Amino acid sequence: MSERVADSTIKGFLYQFNKTILEIVNADDEDVITVEGVVEDVDVLSASGELEAIQCKYHETKEKFIPSLIFKPLLQMAEAYDRNPSARIKYTIFIYVPNEDHCQKDIDPSILNSALATTDQSLSKIVSRISGKFDKVEFLKNTRIVFGPSLDEIECSTKAALELLGIQGSDVDTLLYPNSIEKIAKLSSIKDETERQITKAKLYTYLSSATHTAISKWTLALRNRSEILKNIKQQLSSYFSQNSRDRYFYIDKNEIDDYEEKVVVFFGNYIKKYYSKPSHVTAPTFIINDNIEAIRDLEFRLYTKGIKANTGLVGNSFVVDHFFRDPMKKINRNHIEEREFDLRLLAMDSEQEAINHRKGDDLYLVCSNTPNNIELTDVNFYQVGISSFNELEYVIGIRNSHE
Template identity: 35%
Template sequence: MPRTADYTIQGFLYQFNKTLLAILQGADTAVVTVEGIIEDIEVVTGGLTEAIQCKYHETNLAFTYSALYKPLLQMMQHFHRNPGGKVTYVLFAHFPGLDQDGITVSKQVLLDALASKDKKYAAYIKDVKGLIDLDAFLLKLKPPVGPSYDALVLEVQASLQAAGIAKTEIETLVYPNAIQAIASLSIRHQVAARKITKRKLLDDLETIKTTAISHWTLGLKNRQAILTARRKQLKANLTKNARLRYFLVDAGSLPTFCISATKEQLSDIKLRLHQKGTTAHNGYVEGHFDEALFHREPLVRKAQDGTLQREFSLRLLRWQDHAPLLDAHKPADLFVLGDAVHSTLNTKDVNIEVLASSSFDEIKFILGIKNACD
């Protein structure tokens, strides 16, 4: 993964961790909005709002106050438009090489921001310059305090333990699931759906017994430990050969093994499997699909050497054409690999295993096919 992609993901994870910290260190009934109307995180307690904006700078070689101009101008604009609002503004910013007391936002810093010639800030400046009471705004602004990413993670994990969660369950189960819970909230369209309380989060985490595997949890620094934990969790069911299992695979994430794919991709996969001695069955006869034919059991014959040979070894189904068939014959387990979408399926009484890794080696490791990740 390119370093720029690493830093982008880490920036989001920094915000998710700060969101978790705001939830865990707040009152049980405080309402936290992920991706709020005012800022990245909004905490409402007793009618008072704490609006938090996160800025994570890992690549900056030297700190300059200009890096804070945009969030400061955004906060000033909101303050000016809502003069009677019961809002405290928090700039939670991290810059490498600076300790938590290394940044002081003075009135002069605000004046410099308002004097900026950068066209990206023109709309904010026009809205507030000469109109805002800067002294009153500074009373509402908390100093920017942002520890390093690693220090923030440790603080979140300590807060989970302080909330009564066993230390042994935090690193590879509760903590990654908490990150995934915040990530899932952040993409919901309605503001009301992005609200959560400490009590609700802890109750939800208590019910989850498997580790979430997503591009967010795999972006955490203990990636290998998370994969190993998920492998152990899956082992019990995977050793039961009598269970009916479906694999829904996204072609974009795992291009070497595709089910959610174009017709041409599916035909190519079937040919390649045949060339490797594996016969795939798709239920088609002369271009027409026969559902009963698709679901029938393979014929078995005895070869000359006495071994039993099945007519076909697996069934291939193209998601775009025949997804409803999965509801007609519900499996015990549904494995969703990559970013394949399964929300249209009836998954009541079905064990869902989402393994959103883009690495086929990692998928094979989790499923017990390989003993190590390359």
């Protein structure tokens, strides 16, 4: 996928997430919003039983609106209506196209007729599922198109709406807004529809208890990326100033752009900063989503750099107590002359349950999604879903810049 297409895709999702947050914050207390609903991107069920099904489209590269831009969502809505014409559903296509005034319009019957007559193969499959009894007139009475604002504009509106929630002591730009985006992104990935439902009260409760900024590809795609990274660095600084913290890092190697090239350098930088003095009392534990063979190769690469890793292996067998033992040290005049090992290195793919055998003080999840086998009870955990070791070193205080 080209960088331009990838950027466009991310913006499309952010546009949808912002619209979802606005619907939640502006909803009545009894309304239930379903993220990635049964019908469309956002389903808003009011207390009266009426459902508004909203599909979002973001087309910043188009110079003007042309009907074909809404053929797919319009046909998908027509199919949903045809399956259940008696349902109390209002259909909304929420779309951004440059040079279009923000407004609401009825959809002209000629646009629907053109969509139904399309020769596009992928759209023709949808048309083939619409019955001959489909009532176009009634469908269009319940369908509208809303030309929305740009991504930057809707972001400003979303932040203003979150401000009105009145959550005291929480910065909107670097805490409430990115955490709201991350919350909706996570809900959208859940398979069970009932677990994708949220209310204004639930969002309020979630944001009220948030003390750290969740970092993921979605929050780092926001305009204030540098400000968010700076904020999470400040949030974590108190923990990394304590020499006695027992720290675990789970790293998804597939989400780090420079993993193979920089992982050994990162471990070396971490040891130099946080495990090089007698006052640094606890060896760090790093868990990688890889097999034991790859971890042993990494162990050798570290050894050639003068860094000794404990992989928990006794011969060819993994022994969990051997993995979690404390390293023997030889200290002379406040200087570590020799240490049995500098870090623990666990192959998640080979030993999935070992991470839960002994829990540390802090668990840093360098990933977008937490593996199901990691237990998060009784441990401080932080989502640090960055994409490079430079950014990771920055937020945990090893370097002064994330560039």
